[in-house]
Amino acid sequence: MGRDIHGQLQQEFKFSNDPRKLERLNRIGRRLTQVSDRQDLEYRFYLIEKDELNAFTTPGGNIYMFSGLLDRMASDDQIAGVLSHEIGHTTARHTVKKFQAAVGYNIVGSILLSQLELENQAQQVLTQGTDVVMNLIFSAYGRKDEYEADRLGVKYMYYARYNMQGMIEILELLERESKGPNVPVIIRTHPYLKDRIVKVKEEIQKISNQ
Secondary structure (H helix, E strand, C coil), X not given: XXXXXXXXXHHHCCECCCHHHHHHHHHHHHHHHCCCCCCCCCCEEEEECCCCCCEEEECCCEEEEEHHHHCCCCXXXXXXXXXXXXXXXXXXXXXXXXXXXXXXXXXXXXXCCCXXXXXXXXXXXXXXXXXXXXXXXXXXXXXXXXXXXXXHHHHHHHHCCCCCXXXXXXXXXXXXXXXXXXXXXXXXXXXXXXXXXXXXHXXXXXXXXX
């Protein structure tokens, strides 16, 4: 499913070939995935050339960031704050659940499905059209999933030896941007910024005291 969705994204967006930015994104991403809870995936990181504050993940470990967000971040720790959150969505299977719900077929936690059934499920989603797939990608996660992705992200930053304050800094950036006239997509789909900042601070305190 992830490979097929990636093909649609390549038709929808322009992907960056900037070697310096891609090296930075992949270097930080690899360092985080090395300590993630899912080592069975081959994570891939992509940069989309669009002036938008957004990042997202699709099934299978593909993680995307918009250049508008990357260019606004001053440190590797802030980039790690975004990527670790997206990796958290992947390892907790939040993205897969969202796509499964789109076809009314819940297989979360099941290991009994055949490859054919999985392929059929992917086709059910993809044949609904590009607009439907894009809406699914950018649709909101629930509050519980956001908190879990943040918690996992803090853990991955800690074990990868990034400054966990970077996640707070990027959430505060998004909160500031949410007060402007043109609200970025990532803020529309992540409505609990103040609450998330509080929770992330609590999680950082907890893991620092271990």
